[in-house]
Amino acid sequence: MNPFSSGTRLRDMIRAIRACKTAAEERAVVRKECAAIRSSISENDQDYRHRNIAKLMFIHMLGYPTHFGQMECLKLIASAGFPEKRIGYLGLMLLLDERQEVLMLVTNSLKQDLNHTNQYIVGLALCALGNICSAEMASDLASEVERLLLTRDPNIKKKAALCSIRIVRKVPDLAENFLSPAASLLKEKHHGVLIAGIQLCTDLCKVSADATKHLRKNCTEGLIRILKDVSNSSYAPEYDIAGITDPFLHIRVLRLMRMLGQGDADTSEHMNDILAQIASKTESNKNAGNAILYECVETIMGIEETSGLRVLAINILGRFLSNRDNNIRYVALNMLMKAITVDSQAVQRHRTTILECVKDSDASIRKRALELVFLLVNDTNAKPLTKELIDYLEVSDQDFKGDLTAIICSIIEKLFQEKKWYIDQMLKVLSLAGSYVKDDVWHALIVAISNGPDLQGYSVRSLYKAFQTSFEQVSLVRVVVWCIGEYGEMLVGNVGVLEVEELMTVTESDTVDVLEACLTGHSSDFTTRSMSLIALLKLSSRFPSTSERIKEIITVHKGSIVLELQQRAIEFNSIIQRHENIKSSLVERMPVLDEPAYMVKKANSSQENIVAGKSSQTSLAGTSVKLPNGVAKPPAAPLVDLLDLSSDDAPVPPSTSKDFLHDLLGIDLTNSSSSGIVPSGGTDILMDLLSIGTPVQNDISTKIVSSNQGFAPTTKPTFPTTVQVLDLLDGLPSNGSVAGDQSPLYPSITAFQSSALKIMFSFKKHPENPQVTEIHATFMNLLSDAYTDFVFQAAVPKFIQLHLDPASSNHLPANGNGTITQTLTVTNSQHGQKSLAMRIRMVYKVNNQEKLEQGQINNFPPGL
Amino acid sequence: MIRAVIVMNTQGKPRLLKFYEFQPPEKQQELTRSVFAVLSGRPDNVSNFVEADAIFGPGTRLVYKHLATLYFVFVFDSCENELAMLDLIQVLVETLDRCFKNVCELDIVFNFNKMHTILDEIIFGGQVLETSSERVLKAVEEISRLEKSASSVSFVPKSVSGRFGR
Structure with a gap:
């Protein structure tokens, strides 16, 4: 005997674990037990194998790893004694899963046990097979199970039937082998076998259309007879639940009938009488009776339309709604939700009862009912329903108000006429x-x-x-x-x-x-x-x-x-x-907001929200890149290549003031320039205005800083005003720029020169803030044609922040007869370690032809 | 199909976990915790049904019954009838009650093996096997009898010898 093997009994271990006051203590006890079990396993100790697995199952339930016991289960299963086999199979079902290769090793033992003379051992093997068999095992052992379907013992028979379900699910091709044994199970008298057989038939129908056809043809009569017998039969205490004979059998038969009746009018017609009988005769004062009624309703809704059955079914649900039992009301609402697609008129008749359920004391019922009400509203009943709901809003529970409000709002938005x-x-x-x-x-x-x-x-x-x-x-x-x-x-x-x-x-x-x-x-x-x-x-x-x-x-x-x-x-x-x-x-009144555009946007954003969960951030980031006048900025795709300088991903703090400038300009520009013309994306102004309140998240717009000049087509007529507006903001930064003359001087550079264009940069630095450099860019036209719509764009690596002020003009006269100037403010966060670098791009029109030039500036004077 | 049967006490300690679709042990614990979080937040006067989409995937629901210090939870998909599941919990509880004579939490803690045996006679691979608690009981009793007769020959002497060996 191994001296380290823990001699504790299962009962003692459970006691020890229960006595633990903290999770750490529990872990210690489990660790000790596991160590003992491991050493016992490595000693190949047969005496305690049985107990070890029993302990491991308990440890597994507590959530600790137990994989080291898997082989032991197989050994137990291979042993001869019943208790060993039983624990072995239990362990197999709990500790292993079908994906493990170890499982293949058990196939042989299973095969032997399926042929065992002791029906309980056969039962254990079937149970394990039905719980964990893989596709390979299913094919290997299908014939054994098929044979067991024909034994006389009802216990084996029912287990074999359910085991076949697993096999058919794993290997649908085997369905036809099981078809005729399954059909013959429907003739059984034993209730347990019947239930299992019916379940097998239902699953066969799921995997194979041929099986459905076959069963429809041969078994419909039989099913109807079973249902008749069981519902008319006298008191059978064994299968009785609350005075109803075998509700499970009822339910399973009804479910199979639904599968057979679907898509086949004749079969559905055939079932008519028995369904009507069950729907009208089943007692509804007990849960079991209601379960049958509920299943019956589902079957009536599922099969092809036959006479007045559907109205009968929906009336049963209506009766359910006023039942005192929460569960019954709950399932009724669920069912009505499905029924509304089939026959909304009939559901409408129970509107008042459903509305009462919105006021139920049970939160989940209220929620269901509310969803159902939302499906029921239409043009004719919107007004009274809204009134009812709003009245209820006043007295409803705090935690229900959110849902209720959301539904009321969407009803109002969806269905208002005036x-x-x-x-x-x-x-x-x-x-x-x-x-x-x-x-x-x-x-x-x-x-x-x-x-x-x-x-x-x-x-x-x-x-x-x-x-x-x-x-x-x-x-x-x-x-x-x-x-x-x-x-x-x-x-x-x-x-x-x-x-x-x-x-x-x-x-x-x-x-x-x-x-x-x-x-x-x-x-x-x-x-x-x-x-x-x-x-x-x-x-x-x-x-x-x-x-x-x-x-x-x-x-x-x-x-x-x-x-x-x-x-x-x-x-x-x-x-x-x-x-x-x-x-x-x-501060003039806002232009009329563009209603259709807003609705489209709202629909999109709500869709987005559904997709991306609660990602209001993403949708905000998408909308906050805007032009001064609220026209949504076209995606900055051409600029992306400029950005590849910026390799490291340090986030750049958003510059809110610039955004606000946009906002201000937006209000101003649209009013003074395009009086009466509604900008196409007018709603964005609203967004702009509101975005003041929400933290600005547009990291895109700060990374790609482009000059306001870029939007010359719209800003052009109002240019003087723009300057003025900027002017008034000058008060802020100018305080700091007094000491400009003391700053070290940096030589001006020619930043860029091509045959058509020359750009000069001159620099200014404030000694108290060495990271910041003010760059004055001067653009000169070297050709004999004037440039219009001139736009200068720049991109910098991530460690640098760039702020572009508006350019002095977007018109560049010919032959160097005039210049555009523009101020860039750069903040080098790694001042002293890295020097400035910048990529630039100029877009302009010459004789109405678009031109593009770009380049990289590397010759910044050192020390910037 | 029934996806899982969970029995736990009102403190959230699992007393029986049976998943009919394989879940690794950590996942089992996580699922149990989420179920407990949902159930412990529900007042007594509400329905016994909970949509379990968020925990067990789309289309799943759970039915629970709160008896004394225990929650009995069945998780199942859209093929099952909720009301019938509620009755099935009743069958399980009745059987336990007859088996342990007034079942309490301790019985289940110390006899979780037997619990599994009983459950395996009622639910088989996620399908309903037997709904008559009398028949279930008969089968379970037969199994315990076999167990005893076998262990009286082989198991007990070994453990006795083991005790002397220590």
Whole structure:
């Protein structure tokens, strides 16, 4: 006897494990046991093999590795005693899987045991085979199993039948061998054998169309008889569950009938009577009875349409819905969901009951019912259903509100016929559950309001009213802020009053009160505050009387600890103080947002979201690369080759100020240049405006910095304004550039020269910030034709950040008679270690012919 | 097809794991934990059905029954009838009850072998084998009888000799 082999009994080991107070203790005990078992195995200790495997099974259940015991299982199976064999087979099923080669070694033992005289050993072998056999084993042992199907012992017979299912699944070609034995099993009297036989037939139908045909022809009658017998039979206590005779047999027969009836009208017709009998006669006060009814309904729905059976079936489900048992209601809803594709009219009749289920106390039933309601709404019942749901929203559970809100919103969005109804309902939802409304929903509302000029006044007034009572609903507040910013004067002046409205008086300072509350309220988040700030800027130009007060509010935020807010406050302050003349055009009302484009985008993004899970980030990154006027930037494919300088993947911090400049320009440019022309991607402006609030994630746009000049076709007419706008932002960086004359001088270089073009770079550095270099680029035309639409682009390696200011012009006169200048600011994060490098590309038109030049600049003076 | 039978206690400790499609032991533990996370969060007054798509793959559902300190969980695919599965849990529990005379968690912990034998007589390779707890019981009793008679000849003497050997 091995002195190290642990003498503990299985029971003692379980006790020891149970006594462990911590996971570490448990691990220690298991480790010790495993070590003992391993050494016992290596000693080839036969006495304890049986016990070792029993222990390993317990250890396996706790999740520890037990592969070292696999061979032991095979040895146990090969031994003669029943207890050894039993544990061996149990271990085989638990510890091994069909993919392991070890398993092949067991085929022989299995074959012997399948031919054993002891029926229990045959049973064990069948059980193991049915649980883990691989395709090879299936082919090797199929004939043995086939033979066992014909034995007289019912215990062996039923196991052999179920084992055949596994074999047929592994090797579908064997199906025809099993067909006739399976069909003859249907004539058995023993319930267990019948159930197993029917399951085998069902599986044969799944793998082979021939089998379906054969069984349909020969067995339909038999199945109907079984069902008749079992449902009419007198009390049979052995197979009785809660007073129903053998519900499992019922269910299996019904399932096989469904497979046979599908796609065959005659067979379906044949089953008609018995299905009707079961549907109407089965008692429905017990779970077992309902299980039969449920299966019966599924069969009626599955087979070909026959007379009034379907209505009967759906009525059974309707009855289920008012059952007190949660489980029954749950399956009924599930089934109705499937039935709706078959006969939606019949399901509609139970609408009120389904609606009641939305208010169920069981969350999973509520959720099902809600999904079903969503499938049931159509043009005719949308209004009353929405009303019901919104009423319920008020009293529903907190954790259900999210789902409920989402469904209500999509019903409203999908089925509204008049805009006023849409706005009214959305307003109700926003004020009841605004915190649960998703961003794209309230964005859509804003787009809709922007597109309904006759409803804007009404909307802003209703929103104002709703805000008074529901100021804690985030999404509502945002819509209110946006609408007051845009349509504040309609609120004060009572513009476009509808007949149904009650008049109210709102003063200019009331509106500012609202915005101030949103800006300073502690429940407002960052997005809401940013939006409020913009709305205030807009109001200050609409309501001159309040501008002093607004200026004060904005001034307070110059000290905000949130960088974004502080920056905006400083910029807005500068607009109010120094640029009164352009303020009104700067903050004019937004152009009408492009509704169809937004809908397409929304649909796409929601699809994207489904695909990429919760990747709102990716969709944002996709949308945030924009042009000044909101036209989506064409994918920067041509620039990609410029980027191959940047080999290492250090992320570049996004430059938000530049983005904001885009935003500002966007508002400005579209208003002053293309008055009345709606830019094609108008909704992006909305996005721009909103993106102020969301952290900027457009790493693409910072890597590929291209000059604003690049978009000359649209910016051209408004060029002077652009400069002015830049001008007003000058206040920020210029503070730091006072000491410019002390900086070391770097020689100017000719960065690029071709037959057509010459580019000079001159450099300026601030001593307090050696990483930053300001480069002044001068472009000169060497040809005799003027260049138009001149665009300069540059790319730098990742360790360098590049910022391009707008160029002085996009028109380059001929023969060097004029120049374009442009300022580039580069920040070399590895200053002193690596020198600057840059790839450039120039695109321009000569006599309306597009030209492209590119090159690499390596001759930067050292020390930059 | 039934995919798995899980019995665990209300602390999430597995008491019986039977997967009819092979899962490596780590995966078995992970699945058990996810099932427990779902079940422990469910109040008493809700239905016994849970969609298990997120845990066991698309189309799977689970039925559970909470009895004393144990959860009995059956995981199955769309071919099975949920209500019938609920009855099948009942069959299993009744059989255990008759086998152990008022079954409790400890019986199952110390006799998990026997649990497997009982389960193998009710569910076979993911298919329903027998639904009469009387017949199941008969088969199980026959197996234990065989076991005893065999071990009285071969097994017990060995273990006795083993005890002397130590």
